[in-house]
Amino acid sequence: MKFGILEVKGNVDLMPSSHFPDNASLYRAIITEADEIHVQLDYHDVVVPPYSILYVSIETALALSKEHEGRFYFLYFTEVFYRRTSFDDDLLNSPETFNTPQGFNVVTIEEELREYYASQVHFLYDVFSHKNLVVFNDLIHGLIKQLLLLGSLMGKQEEKLAHHVDADHEVVRSFRGLVEENLAVEKSVAFYAERLAISPRRLSFACKTVLNTTPKQFISKCIVKEAKRRLLYTSDSVREIAWKLGYEEENNFSAFFMKETKLSPSTYRKAYHGRG
Template sequence: MIYTFNGSELNAYFGLSTDYARERDQLTKEQGLIHILWNQSNQASTVFVDNTPIVLQPNQLTTSTYLQKVAFEKGTSPIAAFSFNREFYCINTHDQEVSCNGIIFFGTQSIPIITLRDDEIDKFEMLYRIFVDEFTTRDNIQGEMLQMLLKRLIIKITRLAKTQLITKELDNNQIEIVRKFNVLVETHFKTKKQVADYADMLFKSPKTLSNLFAKFNQKSPLSIIHERIVLEAKRQLLYTDKTAKEIAHELGFDEVSSFHKLFKKITSMAPQRFKHEAKNITIGKNEQLVGKS
């Protein structure tokens, strides 16, 4: 079942699907959606994000944005999805309130998977029931109430993500630097490709950033920048008809050879070979998948 709210004045949209894998075709007409996916079943489910399989165990959540392509295995157990556009709730505008950008949305690290502990499951299920109740209550403050609930949901997930996905060795100020770095890379990776560029924007030295990320994970700031560039190149190769030369220029490379060198360094293959092999895999996989969005 799909519950929806439409704010006609600003084209605001917020939807709750109880079985997103089967109901998603009804949502694809909406553009620019951000999703929170929650496996409420008692079975593991596989979600493909940009052709990468993500296994969601029972009571695990993940997120996706309008930049990513999502597909599901046929027969996937019901996965609930909260889907909204920026006209309904802009996570950039409200970043100071929820601090989710760079952690659960638009991050440069791996796709986030958040696990609900036993003491959290009841709280999330209660919040879910309140969402359903509010979606079915039509009055002039419904949109405001749903925004408040969505904000609460995002904050709760972000808090869990900080404890589960970020090392406890980092204090809150250090976590905030990591988060802001991720957001800046997501915003500027096409034009800024050096760690010093981001260090300047964060008023830190490149060495400080490198030391901080050495504590955070095994990836250096430069590796994160490079991987974000290559991720975008992969998306373009998989989902558009653009040539490697066109993609290179779009990603800010003056020389196509520099783009080829970086792509091969990250993927161990040339762009055209990646496109050929990925599409061959996708052709076979599509027979087992529910449609992409």
């Protein structure tokens, strides 16, 4: 589980992939106020206007342009941290937020909403900087939801911001969607390659290029991510979670979870709730 919001001032070299080794699982947003921000998305230059939110999908490489100067907030969170309900899932997968063919979306806030928008961002930053994140977990979730709703309700991809999406990113985005749809019944790389009408080798190349991981590792990460979400935010037993994720035997699921996280499912659940 991971969440954070950073205030970035001046000419700072922000490279999320270097700060966060598991960057492939992070949703990211750049939030501007009075300053215009210059960034690179998949090595293409993009300008983020004042009072805007840039939503960046998990597959897209993000960096500041060399000419960047200004102040903004950098929000990041994992799906495990945020997704609790089907409505949360809809917001993450909205084409007005993170789920665009371009791999990003820019939303500029209407003038009459800017004071409210800024207050939500500042409040979220204050909570992250000064509060117990476990105690304030629900409040943080609600504040992030407000920022996603702004994009979902107001978002419209501008033509001038669209850029060429290369074939590897298209493959990975399609692969990710298929995994989310079929995770409980299919865990074979060959199945997903066949559905994508490409070879397993082509799928492996795309995953390595875009995510720096293998298709099998990506599928495993998705299983762990969904397992963690269910352990944290549902009352399902470990046996029920195992069954819902396609494991007939609870022991097989527990062994897999232990291998990936170094904790048993029950220990992971108790450790988190014990912090509260």
